[in-house]
Amino acid sequence: MDVKTLKIDDQLISARGDETILEAATASGIHIPTLCNLQGVSLWGACRLCLVEVSGSSKLLAACVTPVAEGMIVQTQTKRLKHYRRMIVELLFAEGNHICSVCVSNHHCELQDLAIEMGIDHVRFTYQFPDRSVDISHPQFGVDHNRCVLCTRCIRVCDEIEGAHTWDMAGRGRKSRVITDLNQPWGEAESCTACGKCVNACPTGAIFRRGSTVAEMEHDRSQLEFISTARTRREWVQ
Numbered sequence: 001m002d003v004k005t006l007k008i009d010d011q012l013i014s015a016r017g018d019e020t021i022l023e024a025a026t027a028s029g030i031h032i033p034t035l036c037n038l039q040g041v042s043l044w045g046a047c048r049l050c051l052v053e054v055s056g057s058s059k060l061l062a063a064c065v066t067p068v069a070e071g072m073i074v075q076t077q078t079k080r081l082k083h084y085r086r087m088i089v090e091l092l093f094a095e096g097n098h099i100c101s102v103c104v105s106n107h108h109c110e111l112q113d114l115a116i117e118m119g120i121d122h123v124r125f126t127y128q129f130p131d132r133s134v135d136i137s138h139p140q141f142g143v144d145h146n147r148c149v150l151c152t153r154c155i156r157v158c159d160e161i162e163g164a165h166t167w168d169m170a171g172r173g174r175k176s177r178v179i180t181d182l183n184q185p186w187g188e189a190e191s192c193t194a195c196g197k198c199v200n201a202c203p204t205g206a207i208f209r210r211g212s213t214v215a216e217m218e219h220d221r222s223q224l225e226f227i228s229t230a231r232t233r234r235e236w237v238q
């Protein structure tokens with residue numbers, strides 16, 4: 001087996017040659033914040049919360065998509081990284097309508113968890129207060145685009161785990177948004193199997209089970225582990 005030896009936060013680590021920095025760090029108990037990453041589906045590397053410093057590289061690298069290398073020296077908690085991560089989370093809060101107290105995902109939200117982890121109690125950027133649509137045409141589920149962070153986890157689980165390919169991305173820049181079946185209302189999306197995997201994979205309250213209680217949201221989140229272990233990325237690639 002191809003084994004690489006590297007240092008993460010001064011800890012000497014051995015990792016398989018096909019592992020990412022994030023996988024190697026996680027396996028060694030080193031926490032790196034993530035948002036778009038979801039174990040078991042393809043890598044995306046979009047949110048940039050998992051940025052790390054790698055000696056010899058002038059750029060910050062996303063740990064979730066950067067493979068380990070022999071002799072690599074990685075820092076995950078420098079002042080610069082904490083500064084950028086905090087800024088990313090604040091920008092996400094400013095860019096959407098994340099009003100935790102009235103959100104169906106309150107206390108079960110990865111964006112909220114990140115804010116708590118980083119000690120964010122205010123946002124320095126101007127709130128955009130977007131007025132995006134809310135689709136509740138599906139009898140069981142709904143999507144509130146104002147809470148979507150465009151992580152694409154819903155798209156990837158739907159495509160790679162369920163095989164339905166109901167979700168996709170449309171638009172560019174600020175107009176980007178997730179869509180169902182070539183922009184049909186979700187309730188009219190014929191490819192949707194109503195499996196609910198997208199609900200479980202959504203890190204915020206953007207995709208939700210209609211009329212769900214806190215207990216049901218807790219159950220949905222517990223299913224995330226099932227999704228992650230259902231099919232590892234390597235099994236999928238093979």
Ligand code: FES
Nearest residue numbers: 045047048050064
């Ligand atoms: Fe690595 Fe999003 S978790 S870029």
